Amino acid sequence: MEIPRIVGAGLVVIGAGIGIGRIGGSAMDAIARQPEATGKIQTAMLIAAALIEGIGFAAIFAT
Amino acid sequence: MVFSNKATKFILLLTLVFAPIFGFANESDDLPVKSEIQVDAHSTQANHEEHAEPTDIKSKIDAFKQHHVLDAHEFSLFEDEATGAHYGFPLPIILWDNGVQIFSSSKFEHGHEVAESNGNYYKLGHDEKIYKTDASGTLTGDEHHPTNIKPLDFSITKSVLTIMIVAFLMFFVFSSLAKTYAKNGGISSGVGRFFEPIVLYVRDEIAIPNIGEKHYKKYMSFLLTVFFFIWFLNIFGLTPLGINVTGNIAVTAGLAIVTFLITNLTANKNYWGHIFWMPGVPTPMKVILAPIELLGVFIKPFALMIRLYANMFAGHIVLMSLIGLIFIFKNWVGGSLSFMLSFAISVIEILVALLQAYIFTMLAALYFGSAVEEHHHDEAHH
Numbered sequence: 001m002e003i004p005r006i007v008g009a010g011l012v013v014i015g016a017g018i019g020i021g022r023i024g025g026s027a028m029d030a031i032a033r034q035p036e037a038t039g040k041i042q043t044a045m046l047i048a049a050a051l052i053e054g055i056g057f058a059a060i061f062a063t
Numbered sequence: 064m065v066f067s068n069k070a071t072k073f074i075l076l077l078t079l080v081f082a083p084i085f086g087f088a089n090e091s092d093d094l095p096v097k098s099e100i101q102v103d104a105h106s107t108q109a110n111h112e113e114h115a116e117p118t119d120i121k122s123k124i125d126a127f128k129q130h131h132v133l134d135a136h137e138f139s140l141f142e143d144e145a146t147g148a149h150y151g152f153p154l155p156i157i158l159w160d161n162g163v164q165i166f167s168s169s170k171f172e173h174g175h176e177v178a179e180s181n182g183n184y185y186k187l188g189h190d191e192k193i194y195k196t197d198a199s200g201t202l203t204g205d206e207h208h209p210t211n212i213k214p215l216d217f218s219i220t221k222s223v224l225t226i227m228i229v230a231f232l233m234f235f236v237f238s239s240l241a242k243t244y245a246k247n248g249g250i251s252s253g254v255g256r257f258f259e260p261i262v263l264y265v266r267d268e269i270a271i272p273n274i275g276e277k278h279y280k281k282y283m284s285f286l287l288t289v290f291f292f293i294w295f296l297n298i299f300g301l302t303p304l305g306i307n308v309t310g311n312i313a314v315t316a317g318l319a320i321v322t323f324l325i326t327n328l329t330a331n332k333n334y335w336g337h338i339f340w341m342p343g344v345p346t347p348m349k350v351i352l353a354p355i356e357l358l359g360v361f362i363k364p365f366a367l368m369i370r371l372y373a374n375m376f377a378g379h380i381v382l383m384s385l386i387g388l389i390f391i392f393k394n395w396v397g398g399s400l401s402f403m404l405s406f407a408i409s410v411i412e413i414l415v416a417l418l419q420a421y422i423f424t425m426l427a428a429l430y431f432g433s434a435v436e437e438h439h440h441d442e443a444h445h
Contacts, residue, residue, distance in 0.1 A: 046421070
């Protein structure tokens, strides 16, 4: 019973990691294209990253 | 000019990086070796089963970490392991148990003794909770989950004391800031020069874009308070005082509940309309969406709570584990490695302290914005 829960939490964290990585990478691309929009892009990036991070933490604490 | 003292900076940096070596050269034959002999003497397995005072270095670090992240009934600054002396000060214990019981936490003797108050006996468990016991202090049940009665605990604990200090500090800083505006004719001075841009940032970059020009004013007081409260507490947590307030789920739950109440009590009919009867989607879809949206109302503040708690909790654990590497390696390689890593993580934690305050405020503003949003489907036309 214990092992599937831990593996599941690990999978969720991997997913969250990929998600945050993609958000960061896309934000980098966007900033490189339009450096003048850096502030807006960073704000949107942080919000999206925070939302995904919440899911990751919820998975860790559910185990 | 700037480049001329580069060499000095480099030497200074090298000295800083390699400073731990000398510390370890002196210390290696002192305390850690003693504890290692103890490990050899007793078998570690037996110690784990007895739950006695941990003697091997790894479980000592573990125990220290566990104690650090928990709230405490005394303010312990540091302790001398060789003599067993504790440096710090006791805090008042306030219990509701057949009337109010007030006594000092020094009666517990750091969890070793049974405290007596008006004929009632209390003992401090390993989980920093107070249990009612008999005169000899026996705890029933297993070591980590005693089944004794827990009286209602209103004590001024370490976290409560820190919250009071931060609240007082904020009141002092910001009320004196407001006074300087009146005195200087609308121009900030002193500490206000530092805080004014931050206050303006919260207003112009967090509140107005997310809530809107029309409604932002009534939420500003909460957003500013919560931003500076979380930021100050996070920064306090990074000081060597060893306070972990925002990494305590009860504190973040309190903040999240206040956010939840403000969001739902100030919401307009448009907000509830979007939850129970989502406009612009087919009717079967509305029925499916309603429970999901209703669940979302509770998930949003829950995520706020977990995010702040887990970030600060994880930060403290990571920092202390890296510092603990020093005592596990006990040589200059581990020492320098631990120093550099924990220095880097500390710098990141300063950033995280600000970032978490920002994110909490930002998401709170986002939720408030959704609560007071006007009907915007027609606005797309003009």
